Each structure stands twice: as C-alpha cells, then as structure tokens.
Amino acid sequence: TNFAAFSTTAGELFGGPLALEGMMAFMLEATFLGIFVFGRERVSDRLYMISSVFVGLGTWLSAIWILIANSWMQTPRGYEMVTENGQPVVMLVDPIAAYANPRFPWMFVHMQNAAVLSVALFMTGVAAYYVWTNRDTEFWRKTMKIGLAVLLxxxxxxxxxxxxxxxxxxxxxxxxxxxxxxxxxxxxxVGLKLLAVPTEIEDITDPHAEDLFVIEVPFVASLLASGGDPGATITGLNDMESEAPPVAIVFWAFRAMVGLGFWFILLAFWGGYRWLRGELFEDDLLAKALVGSSVLGILTVELGWIVTEVGRQPWVIQGIMKTSDGVSPGLTGTEAFITLAGFVGVYTGLLVLYWYVVIRLIREEAPTAPAAPRTDTGGSREVVPSDD
Ligand code: HEM
Incomplete structure (x- = not known):
C-alpha cells in the first residue's frame, strides 16, 4: 500500500501473475475451503476428500504465481525499461523469459518442500502429543507415522x-x-562462520562492522559457494558497487534456518530409527522433542523469507529499482507507521482466529479416546466426541 512508485514501475509485470492467482487459485481455494472446514458432516466422504485435494491444489497454484512475481524481483528477465511521464516503467517484452526467470524453479522447489515439511512436522507434533499423553488411538498413531514418513x-x-x-x-x-x-x-x-559477533556495541547496527569475534570452519564457505573447490574466491561486500544489505539480520536468519533444517533431519532420523525398531510410541524424549518442534517449521519458513527479502536490499527489484525509490511519493513516517500497525493488527487477529479454528478442529474432529466404532451414515461420518 505504501509502494505506489514501485507499482507504477512493475505494474505490467505484476498484473498478469496476480490476476491469474486471483482467478485460478483463490477461487479454487476459497470454494473448496468452505466445504473442507465446515462440510465434514454435510457432504459425502468422497466430496470431502476431493475438496481437501482442491484446497491443496489451489494453494500450490497460488504459490506458482506469487513466486513468479517474487522471483522476478530477484532475477528480472524478459523486460525493457522505458520512461512514461518521467517515471521508469518496466515493459514486458518476453513473458516466458520473465515468468521462467532463473530464480523461479529454485524458489518453487525450496518453498513448496518447506511447506510440506512444516505441515508434516506440525502433524507429527500434534500426534506425538496425544501418543505421549496416552490419549492415543489408531488415528493418532497413523497420523504420526504419515507425518514422520513425509519428514524423512x-x-x-x-x-x-x-x-x-x-x-x-x-x-x-x-x-x-x-x-x-x-x-x-x-x-x-574462505571459512564458514558458525558464529560472528561484533566486539564493539556500536557495531551491532553497522553493516560494515569489521571488529568481529568469529568461530569458523576453514575453507567450507568457498567449498559450498563453488560446489567443491576449497580455494574458490568469494567477492566481499567492500568490493561491491551496490550498498550492502543489513548483514547481521541476513547472517543470523540464514544460520537459524540452516541450523533448524539440520535439527529437522535429526528428528526425522531419530523417529525413523525408533520406527524401524518398533519403538516409535515408546520414546518419551522423542515425543517431547516432536511436540516442542511442532511449530518450528513454520518459524523456519519465516526465517527463510527474511534471508531472501532482507538479503536483496537495498533493491526492491534487483539492479533496477531501489526500495527507497519504490515508496509512494509524499508518504510520511506517520502514514507508514499507521499502515504498518494496521497490517500487524489485522494479521494478528487473523492468526488468533486461525489458531482457534485449528485447535478446535484438532480437539473436536479427531478421536482422542480409544477408537469408538464408526457409524456408517450413507457416506457421511459421525464425529466421535472428544473427551476433553
Ligand atoms: C538445511 C539447510 C538449508 C539450506 C542450505 C537452505 C538454503 C536456502 C537458501 C540458499 C535460500 C535462498 C535465499 C535467497 O533466495 O535469497 C533459502 C531460502 C528459503 N528457505 Fe532455506 N535452506 C535450508 C533449510 C530450510 C528449511 C528447513 C526451511 C523451512 C522449513 C527453509 C525455508 C526457506 C524459505 C521459505 C526460503 C525463502 C523462499 C525461497 O527463497 O525459496 N529452508 N534457503
């Protein structure tokens, strides 16, 4: 809402994917989400199953279009810059090159796999909670196994x-x-820095701070950057023409994402090992670790986006437009603050509502007592009442 200049410049590129997202994905998602959330007892099992598949399909389609728009801002292609009324404007000359820009496939695979991973972790954590508190049923044991298989x-x-x-x-x-x-x-x-902390307090907000306490693994950054050459050269920020992004945020968000990524691998292998030995439901420590980690996947997704978005600063469109040039002309600090506060307020409200619905669904829809006999009511399911 505060980026009118950016919208004028990039409107031609953004209009297509966002319209397609609205038409293809939101409609599909919204229609079937209603059935998915409210229709469990009102429609047949088959229609309920189809609805859940279409909700998933809708979100994946939505992700395609929104990631096309975002990836183009990271690696813009297929455009020409023209000037209209004194304002630089992106003209789309090759939509295929723009939509299939080099970043898109990377982003799509990493983001969608992150989404599946996070949901699997959440499912496994909820199921582990019921198994751990001895309110388990075949339903939760199966849920835990499905989640773990996906995590593996x-x-x-x-x-x-x-x-x-x-x-x-x-x-x-x-x-x-x-x-x-x-x-x-x-x-x-170059070595991989596991830790880097400014030694002077005033350096904490200085993107060019050089007085750092560092713990590093020799040669590993060069090795990773080049895909195998421990002596490879990495160009430093001081030798780049463009201003540096806020280094500390990007550095720490990246480390937290990768660190948590390895924790998820450990959890998956730990669970897999117990499963293999037939002890999946007996390991209390594993259950506690899964419960404690259940929302960490979602947090890691946010950390990943911080790396991606803060890391490309000062550019809003890499190499074309700086974030500061994309701001609405005449926007005051107070206006920016009020709109930001408004967004934070609305989204916090939505988040609370979301958790309320999710927790209600978990408590009321899923069996928490030893499996009660199901009544066949001609396709629709009778809900087993919760015991809490
Ligand atoms: C375990 C090792 C991991 C590595 C090496 C890794 C690497 C990366 C890299 C290089 C980026 C790109 C940053 C950019 O484009 O600017 C990124 C972004 C991202 N990562 Fe990770 N990541 C890892 C784990 C995870 C995990 C576990 C999650 C979530 C469950 C995750 C979620 C994301 C998201 C959402 C983004 C931003 C969207 C995107 O660029 O695809 N990553 N990650």
Missing part, C-alpha cells in the same frame, strides 16, 4: 536442495550471498 523425505531434501540453491544465489545475487556469510573482504579459501 522432505527434511534431507530441503538441505540438499538448499545447498545447491546457495550456489545459485552466489552466482545471481553475490551481495546477498556475501551478507549470508558476513564476508566483507574478497578472499579465497
């Missing part, structure tokens, strides 16, 4: 894909990669 595939895949994704970022947005590694000087044989 998606958690390692996320790290393997993320590693290759990092190389793509180092090629296409070197200043973001250097910020992820807090690399100021151009150097070869």
């Amino acid at each position: 595939v998606t958690a390692p895949l996320q790290a393997i894909h993320g590693d290759a994704y990092g190389r793509h970022v180092s090629e296409t947005q070197p200043q973001k990669f250097a910020a992820m590694e807090a690399q100021y000087e151009t150097d070869s044989g």
Whole structure:
C-alpha cells in the first residue's frame, strides 16, 4: 500500500501473475475451503476428500504465481525499461523469459518442500502429543507415522536442495550471498562462520562492522559457494558497487534456518530409527522433542523469507529499482507507521482466529479416546466426541 512508485514501475509485470492467482487459485481455494472446514458432516466422504485435494491444489497454484512475481524481483528477465511521464516503467517484452526467470524453479522447489515439511512436522507434533499423553488411538498413531514418513523425505531434501540453491544465489545475487556469510573482504579459501559477533556495541547496527569475534570452519564457505573447490574466491561486500544489505539480520536468519533444517533431519532420523525398531510410541524424549518442534517449521519458513527479502536490499527489484525509490511519493513516517500497525493488527487477529479454528478442529474432529466404532451414515461420518 505504501509502494505506489514501485507499482507504477512493475505494474505490467505484476498484473498478469496476480490476476491469474486471483482467478485460478483463490477461487479454487476459497470454494473448496468452505466445504473442507465446515462440510465434514454435510457432504459425502468422497466430496470431502476431493475438496481437501482442491484446497491443496489451489494453494500450490497460488504459490506458482506469487513466486513468479517474487522471483522476478530477484532475477528480472524478459523486460525493457522505458520512461512514461518521467517515471521508469518496466515493459514486458518476453513473458516466458520473465515468468521462467532463473530464480523461479529454485524458489518453487525450496518453498513448496518447506511447506510440506512444516505441515508434516506440525502433524507429527500434534500426534506425538496425544501418543505421549496416552490419549492415543489408531488415528493418532497413523497420523504420526504419515507425518514422520513425509519428514524423512522432505527434511534431507530441503538441505540438499538448499545447498545447491546457495550456489545459485552466489552466482545471481553475490551481495546477498556475501551478507549470508558476513564476508566483507574478497578472499579465497574462505571459512564458514558458525558464529560472528561484533566486539564493539556500536557495531551491532553497522553493516560494515569489521571488529568481529568469529568461530569458523576453514575453507567450507568457498567449498559450498563453488560446489567443491576449497580455494574458490568469494567477492566481499567492500568490493561491491551496490550498498550492502543489513548483514547481521541476513547472517543470523540464514544460520537459524540452516541450523533448524539440520535439527529437522535429526528428528526425522531419530523417529525413523525408533520406527524401524518398533519403538516409535515408546520414546518419551522423542515425543517431547516432536511436540516442542511442532511449530518450528513454520518459524523456519519465516526465517527463510527474511534471508531472501532482507538479503536483496537495498533493491526492491534487483539492479533496477531501489526500495527507497519504490515508496509512494509524499508518504510520511506517520502514514507508514499507521499502515504498518494496521497490517500487524489485522494479521494478528487473523492468526488468533486461525489458531482457534485449528485447535478446535484438532480437539473436536479427531478421536482422542480409544477408537469408538464408526457409524456408517450413507457416506457421511459421525464425529466421535472428544473427551476433553
Ligand atoms: C538445511 C539447510 C538449508 C539450506 C542450505 C537452505 C538454503 C536456502 C537458501 C540458499 C535460500 C535462498 C535465499 C535467497 O533466495 O535469497 C533459502 C531460502 C528459503 N528457505 Fe532455506 N535452506 C535450508 C533449510 C530450510 C528449511 C528447513 C526451511 C523451512 C522449513 C527453509 C525455508 C526457506 C524459505 C521459505 C526460503 C525463502 C523462499 C525461497 O527463497 O525459496 N529452508 N534457503
């Protein structure tokens, strides 16, 4: 709402994907979401199942279009810059090159796998809670196994894909990669910093701070950036023409995402090992770890987006338009604050409502007592009442 200049510049590019998102994805999602949330007892099992598939399909289609728009801002292609009424405007000359820009496939795979991983972790955590508190039924045991099976595939895949994704970022947005590694000087044989803390308090907000306490693993950053060469050169932020993004935020968000990614792999293998030995439901520590980690996947998605979006600063469209140039002309600090507060308020309200509905669905729709006999009511299901 506060980026009118950006909308004028990028409108031609954004109009298509956003309209398609609205028509294809939102309609599909919204229609079937109603049945999915409110229709459990009103429609047949088959229609209920179809609705859930279409809700999923709608969100995936929605992700395609929104990620096309975002990935184009990271690696813009297929456009020409023209000037209209004194304002720089993007003219779409090759929509296919623009939509299939180099970042899109990377973003789509990483984001969608992250989404499946996060939901699997949430499901496994909820199921583990019921198993751990001895209110388990066949339903929760099966849920836990399905969640864990999905985690066993998606958690390692996320790290393997993320590693290759990092190389793509180092090629296409070197200043973001250097910020992820807090690399100021151009150097070869660069170590991976596990920790880097400014030694002077005033340096905390200084993106070019050099007095750092660092713990690093030698050669690993070069190795990862090049895909195998421990002596590879990484260009430092001090040698780049563009201003640096806020390094500390990008550096720490990246480390937290990767650290949590490895924690998810550990959880998946731990669960897989117990499952293999037939002890999946007996390990209390595993159940506690799964319950404690249930919302961490969703948090990690946010951390990933912080890396992606803060890392590309000062650009709103990489190399074309700076964020400061995209702001609505004449916008005051107070207006920016009020709109931000408005968004935070509305989304906090939606989040509370969302959790209320999710918790209600978990408590009321799913069996929490030893499986009661199901009554066949001609296709629709009789809900087993909750015992809490
Ligand atoms: C385990 C190792 C991981 C590595 C090496 C890794 C690597 C990356 C890289 C290089 C980026 C791109 C930043 C950019 O475009 O600017 C990124 C972004 C992102 N990551 Fe990760 N990641 C890992 C784990 C995870 C996990 C576990 C999640 C969530 C469950 C996650 C979610 C995201 C999201 C949502 C984004 C932003 C969207 C996107 O660019 O695709 N990542 N990650």
